[in-house]
Amino acid sequence: MASLVVPHHFSATEDAETLRKxxxxxxxxxxxxxxxxxxxxAAQRKQIRQAYEDLYQEDLVKRLESELSGDFEKAVYRWILDPADRDAVLANVALKKSSPDYHVIIEISCVHSPEELLEVRKAYRLRYKRSLEEDVAAHTTGDIRKLLVGLVSAYRYEGEEINAGLANSEAVVLHKAIKDKALNHEEVIRILSTRSKAQLRATFNHYRDDQGTSITKNLLAERPDDFSVALRTTIRCLNDPKKYFEKVLRNAIKKVGTDEDALTRVIVTRAEKDLKEIKEEYYKRNSVSLDIAVAKDTSGHHEAFLLTLLGKEE
Amino acid sequence: MASLVVPHHFSATEDAETLRKxxxxxxxxxxxxxxxxxxxxAAQRKQIRQAYEDLYQEDLVKRLESELSGDFEKAVYRWILDPADRDAVLANVALKKSSPDYHVIIEISCVHSPEELLEVRKAYRLRYKRSLEEDVAAHTTGDIRKLLVGLVSAYRYEGEEINAGLANSEAVVLHKAIKDKALNHEEVIRILSTRSKAQLRATFNHYRDDQGTSITKNLLAERPDDFSVALRTTIRCLNDPKKYFEKVLRNAIKKVGTDEDALTRVIVTRAEKDLKEIKEEYYKRNSVSLDIAVAKDTSGHHEAFLLTLLGKEE
Structure with missing residues (x-):
């Protein structure tokens, strides 16, 4: 469930006027x-942007960019965009870093439903005049590239039907790859990037039944390199996004100086989706509420904005 | 332009009644x-199927399947389906052969516009409850698999903007791969499966300017194996689909016994699109009209049906 609190009364024109003032x-x-x-x-923000444009012949997003600054500006900018367009921006920013932040790419491609991922790819093409997979391939190399291109290009089957025999045999393939330290085996990438999420969950369950431990734990036991870390992120995003996001938040807050980018990204992208459950996960794991942790680690308008998205009462 | 001739008057109910009789x-x-x-x-055939179902509580496609036989049945069955659904069927049939017909997969993924390919992937998921890339990956291996999975998963940028510097440098990459006999180099697959068609055409033109010969000719000079043949098909489908289809028809007709599958496939899939230009290409290349060649190589109802789709006057 969403953490976002939306009041009953809404007028795009009134909102546009308030923002103008x-x-x-x-x-x-x-x-x-x-x-x-x-x-x-998201639908209301879109109407507000339109109303603002109609009333003042000015792009609200650009105006806010010029008026605001720092982490607060970044958060508002991320938030105001359409979700698919925002993910296109997040993906592009992640790819253009001197060392591409492949976790963001994995997150976008594995957490979303196949239809949502498609929307992101459409938004990416529209905004950057290149395809998402094209830029992923151009900014990464080696095994990570193979994995990421497979993940962003996927249009997985969405139904719940699974093939139990296949789950069994592919759990064996995955285990053999881990045991043989051959994680970059093309079968591993094929399985993770083409099978439906329901099928993969069945495969991961088989793995746990057969090995007595989860595949992510088994991957951890290896000496971690970039690729094995990427595989773990992939499996966690496919298997249990809420737990995955809880951990991203935990790491972001734990970090000296706080990882504002990650903190803002998770809150902004999940506020309309499942941030309520992610907050519960966070509380369960950390014995402190996410609101309090965020309040402690951020300040000023940025803090006030994030807490609002987290659903804090005024 | 289409070769299909559609009369002015149309009534789905009348047509359903005629077919019932x-x-x-x-x-x-x-x-x-x-x-x-x-x-x-296609839109009319869809209405006819619906009208038939409403009038007789029976699936027209199934009824025709049980009434007709042989090549004629196959052609009618292919034709009556929605184009995206038909391609899903063609892809599935190609993949399930003991030796998968990868040309059909390349054709579907490279000739279609990115949006059309997406429709095929949607239709495939709906019909087979698996994703197209999932089945491609499961039925192929090695380099061919890497190429095909990349091609069917692509959602290329569709605009005409190109980057000339990139076309130049990637033409060099392709030439080096051919020269070094390293066609399976991952850069080759990356370029062919992610760049926009406009960008690729610019790259192929650069190649020709630099080398004084086309990339497809250069590929031909090598000792052909499955993978180099697949690459040639890919480049030809991306670069000039009409010429590509002309050659498929030529080979199908030349073959002892005629390759009915390929003949029917091209006529059925292109009749509503560009079969008129393909016919012109055929005439230019073979000095005999496609209608006459088809009439010579087929017979009975199958012949009559194909000639009708080719636009022959009654």
Whole structure:
């Protein structure tokens, strides 16, 4: 469930006017911006952008970019975009880093439903005039590239039907690859990038039944290199996204100085989806609420905005 | 342009009644079936199937399958399906052969627009409850698999913008791979499976300018193995589908006994698209019209049906 709180009354025109006022005159008034945008869902934000454009012949996104700054600006910019377009931006930013952040690519390609991933690929083409897989392939190399290109290009079957015999035999293939330290074997990539999520969950369950331990634990036992870490992320995103996001948040907050990028990314991308359950996971694992942890590690408008998306009462 | 001739007047109900009559009583009357279905476009055929179902609580496709036989049945069955669904069937049939017919897979993934390919992938999932790339990966191996999975998974950028520098440098990469006899180099597959068609055409043109000969000719000079043949098919489907189809037809007709499958496939899949230009290519290359060649190599209802799709006047 979403953590986002959306009030009953909504008028795109009123919101556009409020945002316009907040951006005018000396300085910017961040509070009304948070109060409005932090309580609107994707469809409403789209209507607000349209109303703002109609009223003032100006792009709201660009205006906010020029008015705001720092982590707060980044969070508002991420938030205001359509979800698929936002993921296209996140993917592009991740790829253009001097050392590409492949976790973001794995997250986008494995957490989303096949239809959602397709929307991201469409948004990416529209925005960058190249395909997502094209840029992934151009910015990565070797085994990581093979894995990532497979994952972003997938259009998996979405049904619940599974083939138990296949789950069994492919669990054996995966185990053999781990045992033989041949993780980059093409069968491993084939299985993870083409099978349906239901089928893969059955395979991972078989693995656990046969080996007495989970595949992710088994992968951890190896000396971790980039590729084995990428495989673990892949399996965790496919198998249990909520737990995966809990851990991203935990690591982001634990890090000295906090990983603001990761923190903002998870909160912004999940607030309308399952952030409520992710908060529960977080509390279960850390014995402290995510709201309190975020409040401690962030400050000012950025903090206020993230807490609003987390569903904090005013 | 299409070769299909569609009359001005159309009534799905009348057509359904005509088809019902043709299937009833002693024997089947193939002529009215050809006269109706051979002159209806995809949208109309869909309406006819629906009208038939509404009127007679019976699936027209299944009824025709049980009434007709041989090459004629196959051609009608292929034709009556929605184009994306038909390609899903063609891909599945090609994959399930004891030695998978990878040309059909390349054809479907490289001739279609990115959106059309996506429709085929959707239809495949719906019909077979697996993804197309999943079945391609499961039925092929080695380098061919890498190439085919890349091609069917692609969602290329569709615009005309090209990067000339990139076309130049990637033409060099392709030439080096051919020269070093390293066609299976992952860069070759990456380029062919992710770049936009406009970009690839620019790359192939650069290749020709630099080497004084086309890349397909250069590939031919090698001792041909399955993989180099697959690469040639890929490049030809991406670069000039009409010429490619002309050659498929030429080979199908030249073959002792005629390759009915290929002949029917090209006529059925292109009749609503560009079969008119393919016919022109055929005439230019063979100095005999495709209609005459087809009439010579086929017979009976199958012949009559193919000639109707080819646009022959009655």
């Amino acid at each position: 907040a951006c005018q005159g000396w300085g910017t008034h961040e509070k009304p911006i948070i109060k409005v945008l932090g309580h609107r869902n | 043709a299937c009833q009583g002693w024997g089947t009357h193939e002529k009215p079936i050809i006269k109706v279905l051979g002159h209806r476009n």
